[in-house]
Amino acid sequence: MEKKAFHLANGSTLSLSQDFILPDDNRPVLSNLCPLLSIPVINMKDSVPVLVKKISQACEEYGFFQIINHGIPSELCQKMVDSVTDFFSLPPVERALLFTDDKTKPLRVSNYYLKVEGKERVAMWSETLAHPWHPVDDLSHLLPQNRPHYREIAPEYAKEIGSLMSQLLSLISMGLGLEKDFLQKSLGQNPRLVSQSNFYPPCPDPELTLGLPTHTDLNALTVLLQSQGVSGLQAIKNGEWIAVDPVPNALVVNLGDQIQVLSNGRYKSVHHRAVTNKDSHRVSIAMFYGPNKDIIIGPIEDLIDEQHPPIYRKYRYGEFLEEFHRQEGTRRKVKEMFELKY
Numbered sequence: 001m002e003k004k005a006f007h008l009a010n011g012s013t014l015s016l017s018q019d020f021i022l023p024d025d026n027r028p029v030l031s032n033l034c035p036l037l038s039i040p041v042i043n044m045k046d047s048v049p050v051l052v053k054k055i056s057q058a059c060e061e062y063g064f065f066q067i068i069n070h071g072i073p074s075e076l077c078q079k080m081v082d083s084v085t086d087f088f089s090l091p092p093v094e095r096a097l098l099f100t101d102d103k104t105k106p107l108r109v110s111n112y113y114l115k116v117e118g119k120e121r122v123a124m125w126s127e128t129l130a131h132p133w134h135p136v137d138d139l140s141h142l143l144p145q146n147r148p149h150y151r152e153i154a155p156e157y158a159k160e161i162g163s164l165m166s167q168l169l170s171l172i173s174m175g176l177g178l179e180k181d182f183l184q185k186s187l188g189q190n191p192r193l194v195s196q197s198n199f200y201p202p203c204p205d206p207e208l209t210l211g212l213p214t215h216t217d218l219n220a221l222t223v224l225l226q227s228q229g230v231s232g233l234q235a236i237k238n239g240e241w242i243a244v245d246p247v248p249n250a251l252v253v254n255l256g257d258q259i260q261v262l263s264n265g266r267y268k269s270v271h272h273r274a275v276t277n278k279d280s281h282r283v284s285i286a287m288f289y290g291p292n293k294d295i296i297i298g299p300i301e302d303l304i305d306e307q308h309p310p311i312y313r314k315y316r317y318g319e320f321l322e323e324f325h326r327q328e329g330t331r332r333k334v335k336e337m338f339e340l341k342y
């Protein structure tokens, strides 16, 4: 299956045609990876004080870390990757039933793209399935009936992610010197919980395309599961790209824009992208935790003083989402729009 052309749900075939080739300036230079650096790997079995310290340092310096011994069984993670792979091996006509650009649809298959000068858009070398991960039962009837695998596994995985997210948010709160439930309370009782499964088929020339464009996550916190043994995720550190290669049985954690704003810039929401490879397909499953539209987000009062004046103004998250959608297809600068000018 690996090298066969992949047919997208939108009716096109992935091929190195003009629709998929990026202009020179946007192409990844894969030899330009900083080989010495990698993001911290944190053992969740460490004591709470050690975890708070390590996570806090990772949030300040990288905005990214990997966790091992996180308590989610490796068999369940593998089943989740397998069930997503299984979903993307559905005939394109079946995926097409779910294909839409309409962001208000609860469950959707879509493609990312970049708007580039002189062209309407260049498509990314990937396809994505997105839907809320809680409550999942309400939308399982929308999933293809002949693929019971995903319908069974996704809710089981989501439940585990729910407890892990709470644990991570507590540790991050404590790292900021706040009560352990502070961040979760700030993000509200009905958080916006969205899962995004990305499928990247092998690409004949990974230097001409991207799997996902350079972006920061707009939500508060992301926990990402990726195919074992296949690289693709890269993040920026000190202006250079570093690989976030899979570590056996690890999950990747990264901060989204809302934690950067809440922490008044102390913790970082870092630019990252997905590159493709020639040999094998890759799957990543991002579980996002964010506020709902009516929650007011702004720098936390306790983190503001004379030395640390607020960097951002307060906003309703719905306003942030609107700006996010307005900048679709560009290298977005969303939180920058909410910066205070002194």
Ligand SMILES: O=C(O)CCC(=O)C(=O)O
Residues within 6 Å of the ligand: 196, 198, 212, 217, 224, 226, 232, 233, 272, 273, 274, 283, 284, 286
């Ligand atoms: O494929 C990856 O590892 C990156 C996924 C990602 O950044 C996202 O879904 O926001």
Ligand SMILES: [Fe+2]
Residues within 6 Å of the ligand: 215, 216, 217, 272, 286
């Ligand atoms: Fe992301």
